[in-house]
Amino acid sequence: MHFQIIKQIHYVMETKGTSNNPKVARKVTSALRPRRLTVQKPTNAIHDLIAGGIAGSAGIVVGHPLDSLKVRIQMDGGSIRKLLSQSSRVGSVWNGLPAPLVGAAALNSCMFLTHGFATRLWDAFFDTNNNHGVAKEAVCGGITGFVSTFIMCPTEHIKTKLQTNSNMYKNSFHAAQQIFKTHGLAGLNRGFVATAVRQTPGFCVYFSTYQRLKHTLHSHDSIQCNHLAASILAGGIAGSFSWAIVYPIDLIKSRIQALPLDCNKIDRSILSIGNKILQERGWKALYRGFGITVLRAFPVNAVILTTHSELVGWVNGCSR
Numbered sequence: 001m002h003f004q005i006i007k008q009i010h011y012v013m014e015t016k017g018t019s020n021n022p023k024v025a026r027k028v029t030s031a032l033r034p035r036r037l038t039v040q041k042p043t044n045a046i047h048d049l050i051a052g053g054i055a056g057s058a059g060i061v062v063g064h065p066l067d068s069l070k071v072r073i074q075m076d077g078g079s080i081r082k083l084l085s086q087s088s089r090v091g092s093v094w095n096g097l098p099a100p101l102v103g104a105a106a107l108n109s110c111m112f113l114t115h116g117f118a119t120r121l122w123d124a125f126f127d128t129n130n131n132h133g134v135a136k137e138a139v140c141g142g143i144t145g146f147v148s149t150f151i152m153c154p155t156e157h158i159k160t161k162l163q164t165n166s167n168m169y170k171n172s173f174h175a176a177q178q179i180f181k182t183h184g185l186a187g188l189n190r191g192f193v194a195t196a197v198r199q200t201p202g203f204c205v206y207f208s209t210y211q212r213l214k215h216t217l218h219s220h221d222s223i224q225c226n227h228l229a230a231s232i233l234a235g236g237i238a239g240s241f242s243w244a245i246v247y248p249i250d251l252i253k254s255r256i257q258a259l260p261l262d263c264n265k266i267d268r269s270i271l272s273i274g275n276k277i278l279q280e281r282g283w284k285a286l287y288r289g290f291g292i293t294v295l296r297a298f299p300v301n302a303v304i305l306t307t308h309s310e311l312v313g314w315v316n317g318c319s320r
Contacts, residue, residue, distance in 0.1 A: 239301025
């Protein structure tokens, strides 16, 4: 079939007198050249667990200082320079690192395991030749985001408590112990609904943007972006874009988790916190800390997605 198409193209070129035109020849050659797609071999559960854990830990190390500043800006306002100058009073930007570091390894292992399972399940039920389908990545990403809430919520609650009330707890594990002792599992999962509302649509956008953008950057002739550079750029842009969409609910989630544990249920609801912010400070207050969040999202997600992609590619190469 391919040979017949080539013969037809050469026949048209000869009849039109363009067979000796080097520009036309280059265009035809480029069009016929097989494109290298960025589709990886299907991963298995072990690959997803190991690569996801390593990638998540790397991302947390890169992004935790900026995350600490983001949470403090969401709570108290002010500039980054002001918060850095007051670091001795409010505590180090590395406070609360152990909980998200452990949580990130578990979270990203769970995240990539869930995404891999959802993707394989989609492929089993839907006969599709479009490996970069937006619907597939959006649905699988949404499932991944919801499942990740069960790990993300308690670890972010502990992190937020340490970032905003560093003198109350000795470390992440002490904070978890005290919260569980006084308020049980429900206390550890304070802000679960807000976290789920953030994670589910955020991951729909996250994975679909990453896959489409990575494929475009890597395969488009005019861009000429290699595999590693495409993954870094796509991961960073996907992370920043997904955070830009869900940022207001993240701010509300942080406010809920920063409240005292004995705060009543009505005062810590999403609607109550959102209305209070709008009435007191206006809609712009919902984007307090937006700049530093988007800034942090680029390197963190570039590291996470690229590390996972490269590790899976390396393991698949070794297993051949």
